[in-house]
Amino acid sequence: MCGIVGVVSNTPVNQLIYDALLLLQHRGQDAAGIVTQLERKFFMHKAKGMVKDVFRTRNMRALPGNCGLGQVRYPTAGNAFSEEEAQPFYVNAPFGVVMAHNGNLTNADALKQEMIQLDHRHINTESDSEVLLNVLAHELAQSSDHGALYPDAIFAAVRAVHKRLKGSYAVVALIAGHGMLAFRDPYGIRPLCMGRSKDGTVMVASESVALEGTSHEFDSDIAPGEAVFIGLDGSIRREQCAENPQLYPCIFEYVYLARPDSTMDGISVYQARLNMGETLAQRVAATVPVDDIDVVIPIPESSRPSATELAQLLGKPYREGFVKNRYVGRTFIMPGQAVRKKSVRQKLNVIGSEFKGRNVLLVDDSIVRGTTSREIVQMAREAGANKVYMASAAPPVRYPNVYGIDMPTKDELVAYNRTTEEVRDIIGCDALIYQDVDAMKQAVGLLNPGLSGFEASCFDGVYVTGDVTADDIYRLNGQRVMTEEDDADASRLSLPNSREA
Structure with missing residues (x-):
């Protein structure tokens, strides 16, 4: 999962792209x-690190021009420690193409192998x-x-390209001297939208928050399989390029990945999380005596909307029991499980008065490995909680x-x-208490009846592209991001919003 942005304007775009990347830093x-x-x-500059650290004044001055693109990287394959694998990627033929x-x-x-042979x-x-870029370049030639x-x-x-690629892809590319191209896979798994500003600037971005936060008015989502070409003069042409497009957005975007102030494929992320809280409340009431719950406490940040709605429906006080230290590195980029465990205590501190002598219901957006959840439960007990209940706004992963x-x-x-x-x-x-898979899909899907469904494979094991086998999963696991440490836990998923689940 990464964040991408592309801009065509009649004024310099370096600062605009920088601002959009800050809004997509999560x-x-x-x-x-x-x-x-x-x-x-x-003109390109890329490096490891956060946007504010990668781009200094001298770097920004070296990025002239009225069109451009950018990316913030969260690697899922290859080598996370190689700056060569930071995007955008460039190929000189044909025409000169850069892509994120x-x-x-x-x-x-x-x-x-096809590319080589x-x-x-x-x-x-x-x-x-880089493979995708070369496929695109070849087909352009x-x-x-x-x-x-x-x-x-x-x-x-x-x-x-659609006929050759399998998997998920939202792409923005610049073709030297021609303009900007954006397109999305035929299932619309990863998000991509477009907007315009009053001065005629056109922006394409992963989330609507990048448009709104840079004074662009949301125009539309790029449809599954659709391609949009923006000429250097700002002219726009759109065409459906897939044979059988269907909209199956990744439901984990709504559970965790996206910012709550974004709207994706016609669905407010914030409202989706409220709806998940509503269905989770029904599950809690059927599992735990409601009178036995004294207070509802979210695990910051992305569980807050679900926890708020759940507390209201159960008629229980909603309290902030954990304070997050925003200046500690996010746990998903820390290389070892021991470092991650230590980071939980550094990142979250309890407000003891909200726990002491109470039966608390902790609400998290999801539980993945369980290591952080175990640590948080222990922190609640150490703060004096009588009982600690845990509710997940997402089903079991x-x-x-x-x-x-x-x-x-x-x-x-x-x-x-x-x-x-x-567990x-x-x-x-x-x-x-876990969320129910079908209830989650229905709760989010009600917000846009036009969806074909959701990509929810981490919950239901159904891979919507229909071409993923057990051998593929084994092979792809072998390509997960490499670390600099010989550590058994190299995964990045304590994802970027709050913690390592």
Whole structure:
């Protein structure tokens, strides 16, 4: 999962892209990059780290031009410690193309071999995004008319790309001297939307918050399989390039990944979390005597809307029992489990008066490995709680995700092959209440009846592209991000909003 943005304007765009990346920082903190175009020349700067650390004044001055794109990276494959794998990626032929990608290709290995053996293109990193760029570049070369490139030829290239790629991808690319291209996979798994400002600037971004926070008015989501080409003059052409597009957005975006002030595929993320709190309240009431709950306390941050709605429906006080230290590095980028465990205590501090002598219901957005949940339950007990109940706004995470979220292998998932009671015992709480899968889908889906469904494979084991086998999952697990430490727990999923679940 990454955050991407692209801009075409009639004024310099370096600061605008920087501001948009800050608004998308929650989608990735491993690396950041910006590329701009002046005349037919690209100017790029990218490095490991947060946006504010990667770009200094001297870097910004070296990014001239009225169009450009950027990315914040959260790696799911390849080498997280290689700056070469930071995006955007560049290829010089044909025309000169730079690209940023959010998602994960499930057939990257096969495509890489095709690139080398059939298309005679060189792939220099382990990143599937570089493979995608070379597929796009090859198809642009094939569809161009004796070196000339028109929108119809660009859309033909995207149609060919859709036929070759498998997996999830939201893409923004600059074609030197021509304009900006954005497109989305035929299932719309990863988000992408477009907006405009009053001065005619066009922006494409992963989330609507990047548009609104930079004074752009939301125009539309880019549809599954659709391609949008923005000329350097700001003209826009759109075309559906997939044969059978269906909208199956990743439901984990609404559970955890996206900012609550974003709207994605017609669904308010905040409202989705409120709805999940409503259905979770029904589950809690059916599991625990409501009179036995004294207070509802969220695990900051993304569980707050669900916890608020749950507390109101149960008629129980909502209290902030944990204070988050925003200046500690996010746990998902810390290389070892021991470091992660230590970080929980550094990042969260309890307000003892909210726990002492009370039966508390803790609400989290999801439980993945259970290590952080166990630590938080222990913190509540140490603060004097009589009983500690735990409710998850998401169902049990039982399966790996292959579409751009670095879920651990199934053996690392605390709910894999375990009953709720067994998970409760591991976490150490007095009762554990999970969201129901179908109830979650219905609660979120009601907000946009036009959806075909959801990509919810980490909860239900159904991979919507229909081409993921057990062998694919085994192979993709072997490509998970490499660390600099020989540590058994290399996964990044304590994802970027709050903690390592």
